[in-house]
Amino acid sequence: MQHVTLTVNGTKVSCDVPDETLLVTFLREHLNLTGTHVGCDTTQCGCCVVHLNGKSVKSCTVLAAQAQDGEVTTIEGLAEKDGTLHPMQEAFHRLHALQCGYCTPGMIMAAVNLVDTYPEPLTEEIVREQMEGNLCRCTGYHNIVKAILAVAAAKHGVTDKAPAPAGAE
C-alpha cells in the first residue's frame, strides 16, 4: 500500500491505496469526486483531464503515487464557494458547448489550462490544435472552440461581448 497525500481543490487529503491505483481512481473512488470521468481509459479521449501542479494531465495515465504531495484541481474545484461558475463553465453553458456532457469536465479543465498557460494569443486554429487531446463523441467541437475563444478574448480584454452561436446550430 501507498500512503498518498495530495492537496485536492485546496483541501489536503490522505488515503492508503494499492500502489497501482490511478489518480483518476483515487479521485473518483476514494474521494468520491466523480466529476472527473473515464472515457477511453487509453490516454486518448481526455475525459479524465485534471490539473496536477498547474499542468493539465490525463489522470487515467498517472498513478496516484506519482502525484504524491502534489496539488490537484478537478472540475469540482473550479466554481467559487458560493456557486458562481468559473468563466469557462459559464461560457460552455452560455454558448451551448456541450451536448451529452460526458467529455465536458475534461474539456473544461483542458480549456482552462490552455487559456491560463498558452504563451501567445489564442486563435481558432491554435485552440483546435491544442484541444486535440480531448474528444467529444457528440461532435460538438464548434461551440466548444467558440466558448474557449470567448473566455480568452474576455481575459485579454479584446471584447466583453461573446460571439453568439451561429443560427444554423
Added chain:
Amino acid sequence: MVMYPTRYHRPNSLEEALKLRADHEEASYLSGGHTLIPALKQRLARPSDLIDLAALPGLRGVKLENNVLSIGATTTHAEVAASPIVRKAIPALAGMVGTIGDRHVRNRGTMGGSVANNDPAADYPAAVLGLGATVITDRRRIAADDFFVALYETALEPGEIIIRIDFPVPSQAGYAKFRSAASRYAVAAVFVAKFGASARAAVTGAGSSGVFRLHDLEQALAEDFSPAAVAQCKVDPGDMLEDLVGTSEYRANLVLVMARRALEHLGEACSYK
C-alpha cells in the same frame, strides 16, 4: 482496466534506483509513464516493482555547451518544446517534440522514456538518429547508430538508466511527419540534418525494424541539401511496415514525400494528417 498488483518506489538518488533495480529482477523503471502505464493497464506487462525516476537529481533540464545541446532524460516533452534554448539551437527538434501526442501527454511524457522504449512510430528516435546524438547512461556513452536495435529494443542493458542525450547542433534541420489521426503516432516521418559538408536523414513510423537512416538520401544531400535531392532516392517497400493504416508500398512513397517536405520547411517541424 485493472493493472496487476505492483510495488511503487520513488528513489531520490541514482544509486538508490540502481540498487532497487538490482534487488528486483522483474522491476521496471517508470518515467512519465505515458507508454508504460497504458501497457500495464492492458496487462501487456507485469513488473513486480515500478521504480519512478522522477525524483532523481540531475536528470531534468536543457543545456547548450560547445554547440552540443544536452537534454536530461526526465525532461518532459512540454519542457523541451517550450525551451528557448532548444528552440534557438535546433528549432526542428523543439517543433518535433511539440507534435508528440497532445498537450496533456506532453506534460507527462519524457524524452528518456520515449527513447528507451523505442516504439517504431515514436518521434524522438528519428531526431536522436537523424542528429547523430549520443545517449549517456549511468555507465557509458552510446552512439545513436548503435542504440536502436529493433522494434522496442535498444542497446540498454537490464537496469541501465539514460541520464541525458547530447545532440550536436546542425547548421540546418527539418522534420516532417504524416501521423495517424487516431493515435497521433507517425505513419512515416523523416528528420533531416546538415552538418558542414555531410548530412543525416532518419525515418520513423515506417520501417519494419524501427527507426533507420536513409543512406541514399544522405549521400544526395551531402552534394545538394535541398528538396531536389529526394528525386535521387529510393525506398524499398520490402523494408516497410504494413498495417491497417497503409501498405508497405504506400509507406515507401510516403517516406520520400515526408523527406521532401522536411527539406522544404527547414527550421521547423510539420505534422500532416
